[in-house]
Amino acid sequence: xxxxxxxxxxxxxxxxxxxxxxxxxxxxxxxxxxxxxxxxxxxxxxxxxxxxxxxxxxxxxxxxxxxxxxxxxxxxxxxxxxxxxxxxxxxxxxxxxxxxxxxxxxxxxxxxxxxxxxxxxxxxxxxxxxxxxxxxxxxxxxxxxxxxxxxxxxxxxxxxxxxxxxxxxxxxxxxxxxxxxxxxxxxxxxxxxxxxxxxxxxxxxxxxxxxxxxxxxxxxxxxxxxxxxxxxxxxxxxxxxxxxxxxxxxxxxxxxxxxxxxxxxxxxxxxxxxxxxxxxxxxxxxxxxxxxxxxxxxxxxxxxxxxxxxxxxxxxxxxxxxxxxxxxxxxxxxxxxxxxxxxxxxxxxxxxxxxxxxxxxxxxxxxxxxxxxxxxxxxxxxxxxxxxxx
Amino acid sequence: xxxxxxxxxxxxxxxxxxxxxxxxxxxxxxxxxxxxxxxxxxxxxxxxxxxxxxxxxxxxxxxxxxxxxxxxxxxxxxxxxxxxxxxxxxxxxxxxxxxxxxxxxxxxxxxxxxxxxxxxxxxxx
Numbered sequence: 001x002x003x004x005x006x007x008x009x010x011x012x013x014x015x016x017x018x019x020x021x022x023x024x025x026x027x028x029x030x031x032x033x034x035x036x037x038x039x040x041x042x043x044x045x046x047x048x049x050x051x052x053x054x055x056x057x058x059x060x061x062x063x064x065x066x067x068x069x070x071x072x073x074x075x076x077x078x079x080x081x082x083x084x085x086x087x088x089x090x091x092x093x094x095x096x097x098x099x100x101x102x103x104x105x106x107x108x109x110x111x112x113x114x115x116x117x118x119x120x121x122x123x124x125x126x127x128x129x130x131x132x133x134x135x136x137x138x139x140x141x142x143x144x145x146x147x148x149x150x151x152x153x154x155x156x157x158x159x160x161x162x163x164x165x166x167x168x169x170x171x172x173x174x175x176x177x178x179x180x181x182x183x184x185x186x187x188x189x190x191x192x193x194x195x196x197x198x199x200x201x202x203x204x205x206x207x208x209x210x211x212x213x214x215x216x217x218x219x220x221x222x223x224x225x226x227x228x229x230x231x232x233x234x235x236x237x238x239x240x241x242x243x244x245x246x247x248x249x250x251x252x253x254x255x256x257x258x259x260x261x262x263x264x265x266x267x268x269x270x271x272x273x274x275x276x277x278x279x280x281x282x283x284x285x286x287x288x289x290x291x292x293x294x295x296x297x298x299x300x301x302x303x304x305x306x307x308x309x310x311x312x313x314x315x316x317x318x319x320x321x322x323x324x325x326x327x328x329x330x331x332x333x334x335x336x337x338x339x340x341x342x343x344x345x346x347x348x349x350x351x352x353x354x355x356x357x358x359x360x361x362x363x364x365x366x367x368x369x370x371x372x373x374x375x376x377x378x379x380x381x382x383x384x385x386x387x388x389x390x
Numbered sequence: 391x392x393x394x395x396x397x398x399x400x401x402x403x404x405x406x407x408x409x410x411x412x413x414x415x416x417x418x419x420x421x422x423x424x425x426x427x428x429x430x431x432x433x434x435x436x437x438x439x440x441x442x443x444x445x446x447x448x449x450x451x452x453x454x455x456x457x458x459x460x461x462x463x464x465x466x467x468x469x470x471x472x473x474x475x476x477x478x479x480x481x482x483x484x485x486x487x488x489x490x491x492x493x494x495x496x497x498x499x500x501x502x503x504x505x506x507x508x509x510x511x512x513x514x515x
Binding site: 236 | 437509511512513
């Protein structure tokens with residue numbers, strides 16, 4: 001098989017599963033295929049740098065493009081020998097198609113599609129800590145602990161819908177939420193330990209008794225953080241009392257602010273609960289995210305990529321924003337950060353009205369003192385025979 | 391009251407509720423009748439929450455209910471909210487009204503100030 005056909009097959013096999021914006025960029029290139037035998041990828045997280053790089057390489061490549069949504073410049077060329085001057089001093093070694101697959105898979109999930117990680121500084125913060133030893137309870141629809149993102153992450157689970165031990169997720173919502181906390185590629189704190197309480201059924205519905213049993217179980221498991229991406233407008237004395245018990249034991253409780261656009265949602269609006277609003281990738285307030293005085297902090301919540309049973313999906317909701325804050329707390333805790341709620345609020349990036357954004361965008365890099373360092377440009381020549389890198 | 395008695399009583403109890411269009415009546419003076427979007431659903435709601443006046447009352451009530459050997463209910467205590475009990479029904483189409491009357495009498499014997507409520511709904515966001 002022609003190497004480009006194999007390459008295309010390889011990339012498409014992966015991006016069919018994801019079907020996001022990086023795919024569009026690469027489809028454009030593959031769509032106008034060339035007979036060029038070499039594929040060149042230049043990696044940089046800075047789009048301006050990628051554009052400059054594309055310009056400098058352009059004279060040697062038949063097709064070249066700086067990807068907008070992935071940290072790569074990709075080019076096809078037949079003239080690798082003529083590029084010696086450009087790549088002079090770079091070390092070459094053989095590469096295989098699986099190498100290319102792995103490289104693009106890593107870039108596509110981590111840097112482009114899973115935009116939330118970069119937006120809150122998780123990619124920088126993960127150089128310092130990843131949530132090691134921190135226990136996070138997910139009170140939700142369950143979780144698919146066989147998914148590649150969650151394998152080995154779920155330490156214990158109980159199904160309070162069917163009143164038995166277990167961790168299935170016939171809905172998928174809880175798997176997505178769990179992935180945002182501790183997913184290998186899409187999670188803020190990939191080394192965190194998950195404790196999953198299934199309290200919502202296959203339709204995503206439940207009641208305060210089931211939620212209460214889940215909170216009670218989580219407290220007994222001595223978790224550090226509880227995430228509740230659920231709610232309604234009705235208060236519950238049971239829920240309120242259990243949350244007060246959790247907070248008195250030093251547990252941070254995060255909850256979704258609500259998707260009705262305005263008003264209070266419980267448990268988010270109880271005293272002591274960190275109510276999380278949603279913003280998009282440009283830090284604009286999500287139209288569905290509740291505006292209310294109870295809002296404490298914001299996180300990405302529009303088309304956020306995470307795992308679902310059998311694959312991946314980009315979902316929107318304050319349900320997605322809340323676990324991003326919970327994961328940030330877990331990461332910061334593993335880095336030695338104490339007083340997690342105060343640290344989350346103090347480190348946040350102000351965005352505007354408090355009832356819409358709370359203290360602002362969660363910034364886990366600021367919590368752990370990680371600065372976003374500019375990436376150097378690495379040049380890789382990927383073809384049948386060469387892989388050149390600095 | 392045996393389970394046979396419960397079975398005999400259930401039809402008349404439901405006929406009564408239908409005839410009277412009961413929506414707010416408390417069963418045995420303790421349990422609100424379950425509702426779903428305004429429609430009476432005596433078999434639909436599987437959970438009640440009971441708030442006792444003391445943690446010890448909750449412990450006693452739980453023990454008394456479990457001792458009744460009604461295999462159609464589950465009584466859960468909350469370790470971190472010790473005044474609360476959750477009554478969960480294993481089946482959705484089992485007779486509930488007579489059973490709830492029986493349960494109510496047991497609870498009232500132990501704690502006359504106990505209150506029962508239908509759990510508020512919660513939805514994934």
